[in-house]
Amino acid sequence: MGTDLPGELEVALAGFRHSSEAVMTDFMRPWGNSPAPPMIYHYTDDAGLKGILESGRVWLNDLFQMNDPSELRHGVEHAIELAKAMAQSFGPEMEFFARHIDAIRENGIERSAHYFVVSFSKNGDELGNWRAYADDGHGFALGFDGSSFEQGFASGGGITTEGKQTFSLIYDDKELRAVQEQIVALVEPLMKKPTGRGFADPVLREYLGRLTVEFAVHIFHSSLYFKHHAYRAEDEYRFLSIQRGDRPPARALFRPKPYGLIRYVEYDWRAIAPGALQKIVIGPAADEAKARAFVNTCLSVFGFDQTSG
16 A cells, blocks of 8 residues: 555545646547547458458557657657756755656656557548558448447447547647647646655655556646657547556457567447448559459458348
């Protein structure tokens, strides 16, 4: 068990949490009532196509097990450096916080929550997506009706109902920094609060450790809406499910990867939005006749009325 904190420090941590959430609420407000894109496309290879049509499900994969760590940490570096410099300016009492801020780069983000994502694109014929996600152009892009697919996700579809969001990614580092600088500014008074107050070392460490975790959660949450501008052409639309990090994720399954396993949860879209699949686009490097025959066979075998696009 952790060390009990004085009431004033508990209040300070709760205030930081609420204020940070308010920053994110204000940031997300312009997108809160935005309609889903008319069509969203999921790029995949032939095995992925067969699996999605046969099961009627898509997989939301553990974000930390499927992505390049440098991509994940791109969005938090600026906020970490600002907070670390701020902590060091307050003197030796804050060295503990500064060290833990550094540790966020290694494993602090992963402990903050469980993040599961599946990515779509608003563009059904983008060369970079074909190369990166669809067997170097030999695969397929499944086109789903954005509205019904998103509504099915929101209503459940086999996924725990907590923390589900859908949104377009933003490719603007300047806007990301502006949001995170607001969160960093909220940390400063909480760093100052115990300075010179004579709190016992265990109390100070407990307080600063919990403040670090709260900080990690909110800066990483903000970074989830952004991606480096080099990926702008992907035009990504993301489905996200967040579960609490202090317990095992609900309904999680595992699939193999080279010398390891990737954790995922399933969205059973066909059970809730069976008409959401609208078209299937064949990749530019595929043998069109063979690919079309494969698509039509899968549609027939797995009970779909649609024909490929």
